[in-house]
Amino acid sequence: MTERALAAKLYIMGNDLRLEHLPLDIIYEILGCLSAGDIIRTRRVCRRLWSATFQQSVWGSAYKLSDLLLPDESLLTHSTKQLELCLVRAEKLHLNWTSSEPQPKVQRRFPRTLPVYNFDAGVISGRYLQVAEHNGISWYDLDLGDTQRPIMTYPCLNTFPTSGYLNFCENANGEGSDVVWVSFLTHSPRKICILKATFGNNGPKVQLHTEIKARNVTAVQMGYDWLLPVREFGSQNGLMDFFHIPSCSTMYFPMHEKVQNLSDLSNMKFAITPRFLFLMFPLRNETLVDVYPLPMLSGTLLPGATPKLLARSHYGIYPHAISDIRVMADPLPSRPFDESKCHTPSKTGSISFLALVYLKRSPTWTSKIGLHVLDAIVDPIQTLSFITRCGTILNVGMVTTSLALSARAGTCLAVTHSSPGPIIMAHYILKHQDSTYTMSVKPIKCHKELKSRQMLSFDGVRGRLCLINGWTYIDILDFA
DSSP states (O other): OOHHHHHHHHHHHHHTOOGGGSOHHHHHHHHTTSOHHHHHHGGGTOHHHHHHTTOHHHHHHHHHHOOSOOOOSOGGGOOHHHHHHHHHHHHHHHHHHTSSSOOOSEEEEOSSOOOTTSOEEEEETTTEEEEEETTEEEEEETTSSOOSSOSEEEEOTTBOOOTTOOEEEESGGGSOTTEEEEEEEETTTTEEEEEEEEOSTTOOEEEEEEEEEOTTEEEEEEETTEEEEEEOOOOTTOEEEEEETTTTEEEEEEOOTTOOSHHHHHHOEEEEOSSEEEEEEEOSSOEEEEEEEOEEOOSOOOTTOOOOBOOOOEEEEESSEEEEEEEEEOOOOOSOOEEEEEOOOSSOEEEEEEEEEEOOOOTTSOOOEEEEEEEEEEOTTSBEEEEEEEEEEEOOOSOEEEEEEEEETTEEEEEEEEETTTEEEEEEEEEOTTSOEEEEEEEOOOOTTOOEEEEEEEETTTTEEEEEETTTEEEEEEOO
16 A cells, blocks of 8 residues: 555544545545455445546556456556456456365357367467367457357468467567467478467457478477477487577577487477576486577578577576476566677576476385476576475376466466366465465366366466367366
8 A cells, every 4th residue: 555545544544534535636546555346345335436446547556556467468558447357357266266166157168079180279368269270270269259250260271280289479579468479380391380460459360470491390389489399309419490480580509418319309398488498308306407598689680691509508407307397487678689699697587487397206106296386596607596486296196287377476377287087276376575485276176077188278367277178179167
């Protein structure tokens, strides 16, 4: 609460005044310190307070002060009604997610039956379902009542609709959450197509941005304007390519020194942050981690220019084998892009991750799966260290477990999905002012007929979990 609002509160208490008798600017400050539910309840008091609750400054202040998971965007782009809807939805989701047994408020099924083994899918911002089939890509708005018809399509008759090749990256080139890079694979010829899709008030549109040769590509990963094509193992001395999408520039980095065959390469984990590329090689009881600072590219490399070879800046060991990892926070420097420079740390900084790990095991018992919040500490003297901030053991046995999360300003909502089962867990993680964390773990109560094979996506802002049920259905669970 601001000093003016606190002083007004004390003055009211000491002089037996009513809130509605105060000047409007003081009322706005007081209301801006309340929760969304409390602001709405003040509308019942009198007409003057009812009118005050519709001020943009009230909801803007409440938005800034809230520790709920909210869209990380400029407040200037939000109307008063949008701010109110975001805060109300976030409060409803928070109450559900932190209850003893979170459960979906609405459960529905995508109306189309998709072809077995012949589709790939993803969900952008928890709202736009994108589906790749042999004839192209289609997008569906899950916020609309009618999801039978796509809102946009990109025809491509030689699309390769195998799971794992359809990817997306939001906030393309820093143009906002409504602008998205989308990549998919084609055959004959085999290439990676990168699209620029825009979802906004002027209607959705999509166009081809560029194409990359995809010879021997086995997986694709995207993040923060970068695309990493993982190719078949060639040799220990081989280089891996790393593509900067806005500038259409290719960088290279060495194969991890422990990779000696295709199986080793398949075991590698990659994490792309705004500043660094993390290469992780899990062993039995630890993970070897290499860090590469990313160049700050602005324009396309000149024809004939030599592609840049990334140099490893840090090396470290995390004391558990990492199974899956997601970035929680990596503050992006505000300095402008310069292709002649890299994000070399000038002072000690940290990147926060949420990771599924195999806990240490002895020869007589199998490992357990843990969920860890960890900070990677990167300092200017090329030392990489790790701090496990908090963690828990998932009582799911030795099964396939996947992880998805949404995080903002120290608040993180995450889902772990373990199959067969399935066992679906809701995780609420909060960072406190002293840099300590608390984590709660609750089982999600789903309908008995839900037989999800894998988790498709989770968006903690909308409170929407999408699952692939069997081999042909997509189930949509809304928790707010």
